Amino acid sequence: MLEGPSIQTDMVKALEDFLSVPRKVAITMHHNPDADALGSALGLARYLKKKGHQTLVISPSAYPGFLEWLPQDGEVIVFEEAETEDIKQAIDACDLVAYLDFSVPSRMEALEPLFSGLDKPSLLLDHHIAPTIQATFHFWDPAAAATAQMVYRLIAAMGDLELLDPHIGEAIYAGIVTDTGSFKYPSTSREVHEIAGHMIDIGVPTSTIHYRIYDNNSENRLRLLGYLLSEKLRVLPEYRTAYFTLSADEQERFCTEKGDTEGFVNYALSIRDIVFAAIFMEKEGKIKISFRSIGSFPVNEFAQAHFNGGGHKNAAGGASHVSLEETEKLFLSLLPQYKEQLLNVKR
Numbered sequence: 001m002l003e004g005p006s007i008q009t010d011m012v013k014a015l016e017d018f019l020s021v022p023r024k025v026a027i028t029m030h031h032n033p034d035a036d037a038l039g040s041a042l043g044l045a046r047y048l049k050k051k052g053h054q055t056l057v058i059s060p061s062a063y064p065g066f067l068e069w070l071p072q073d074g075e076v077i078v079f080e081e082a083e084t085e086d087i088k089q090a091i092d093a094c095d096l097v098a099y100l101d102f103s104v105p106s107r108m109e110a111l112e113p114l115f116s117g118l119d120k121p122s123l124l125l126d127h128h129i130a131p132t133i134q135a136t137f138h139f140w141d142p143a144a145a146a147t148a149q150m151v152y153r154l155i156a157a158m159g160d161l162e163l164l165d166p167h168i169g170e171a172i173y174a175g176i177v178t179d180t181g182s183f184k185y186p187s188t189s190r191e192v193h194e195i196a197g198h199m200i201d202i203g204v205p206t207s208t209i210h211y212r213i214y215d216n217n218s219e220n221r222l223r224l225l226g227y228l229l230s231e232k233l234r235v236l237p238e239y240r241t242a243y244f245t246l247s248a249d250e251q252e253r254f255c256t257e258k259g260d261t262e263g264f265v266n267y268a269l270s271i272r273d274i275v276f277a278a279i280f281m282e283k284e285g286k287i288k289i290s291f292r293s294i295g296s297f298p299v300n301e302f303a304q305a306h307f308n309g310g311g312h313k314n315a316a317g318g319a320s321h322v323s324l325e326e327t328e329k330l331f332l333s334l335l336p337q338y339k340e341q342l343l344n345v346k347r
Contacts, residue, residue, distance in 0.1 A: 030102035039175035064259020103131030148175025169204035242268035
């Protein structure tokens with residue numbers, strides 16, 4: 001179950017040898033971390049601590065409020081809220097830097113310069129396509145459902161599954177359950193279910209984690225969702241497409257907080273016979289876009305071709321540097337060339 005293209009025996013042995021003495025490890029993730037990014041980082045950090053290493057977990061930006069239960073004992077340093085020189089010194093003092101849940105340096109955004117040009121060993125754990133980070137120890141598999149799955153694989157390959165405890169398990173399970181859409185996405189393999197079963201065996205409160213992530217809404221978030229569904233949803237049956245737009249003023253009206261729009265695009269995708277969905281949000285001086293699809297339509301290729309983005313086949317992101325209205329017009333102008341492809345998708 002755990003052997004595959006992402007877990008090479010020689011690479012595992014090399015990492016084991018490197019970690020045979022106590023090391024200082026800096027672990028980072030992508031900007032605006034989700035449960036997989038944060039959970040993977042914390043799961044790896046807690047495992048390494050059990051092995052006698054010191055860890056420093058750095059998030060480029062704050063994480064959503066519904067994930068605040070994950071970090072413990074102030075483990076996560078948020079770069080946007082810290083002194084840059086302090087973070088730089090801490091990274092420079094480390095023996096190993098670990099990149100989790102991203103494989104293109106620009107995903108760190110403002111944190112990237114602190115890691116660029118480092119002349120020290122590095123570790124990559126990721127499942128996104130087209131990696132550009134050249135790590136000393138790399139464990140990468142685009143077929144994996146989540147980076148948290150990769151963390152579990154690595155711990156297993158190192159022969160350390162007995163070191164798993166509920167705290168490590170909570171972090172791993174949070175990453176897996178969110179990146180599989182609660183085990184409904186096509187990437188949900190037998191291995192994923194077996195890992196989830198192991199988490200239950202070691203005492204991870206899986207139902208509590210589901211509650212903390214999915215049933216922990218603020219009133220403002222629900223009112224924003226209601227507004228989007230009643231006022232902003234646009235359905236284009238001729239293209240089997242549905243989408244939302246959300247301006248900065250609208251977000252301010254509903255006192256939107258980080259993470260409040262997480263998963264909203266899936267409501268558009270849940271409409272019968274829709275196979276392509278998007279949400280366009282005015283944020284941080286640009287238009288941030290999330291794309292989702294069902295079946296054979298590759299939203300990562302669509303995002304890369306037209307919106308400076310990328311990601312997974314059925315879940316991708318992008319950005320636009322023109323207005324929300326212009327971005328919407330561009331999106332609508334592109335759909336005719338994909339009409340035949342969208343109409344032929346099997347749902």
